[in-house]
Amino acid sequence: MAAQAGKDLLLKVRDDELPNNFIAVGGFRSNSFTINGEGVDITNKDSAGFKELLDGAGVRSVTASGTGVFMDDTIFTQINTDVLAGSVKTWQVIIPGFGIYEGGFLITSVEFAGEHNGEATYTINLESSGAIVFTAAA
Secondary structure (H helix, E strand, C coil), rough: CCCCCHHEEEEEEEECCCCCCEEEEEEEEEEEEEEEEEECCCCCCCCCCCCCCCCCCCCCEEEEEEEEEECCCCHHHHHHEEEECCCCCEEEEEECCCEEEEEEEEEEEEEEEEECCCEEEEEEEEEEEEEEEEECCC
16 A cells, blocks of 8 residues: 555545435544454463463454534534434545445544634544444455
């Protein structure tokens, strides 16, 4: 995989009106994506002083976040509804040149901020719920 522009890392949410359509959350200046793995410690007296983890066990999760300029995008109406309702919706995290992670995510927080002489900004945080499917880039 060649170097990629950070601006191409996208967060998209499934459109409530058109379920086969995903809408990009606009205005991002930065975003991040983390795959977490929680191991199950099975270290015992026979471990020769080294930590041992149970293969295939534990909890895996995915988190995504982004910060950007609030663009008064229609997607924020859906995001506002989803966060207030605590709805798990289908999201895509697109990593250019690598692939797409897709699955259920809960919006854990949305923050809006602004200075009197500056732009309105937002921060959104998502946490996975259930299995996440990865599709490699073609």
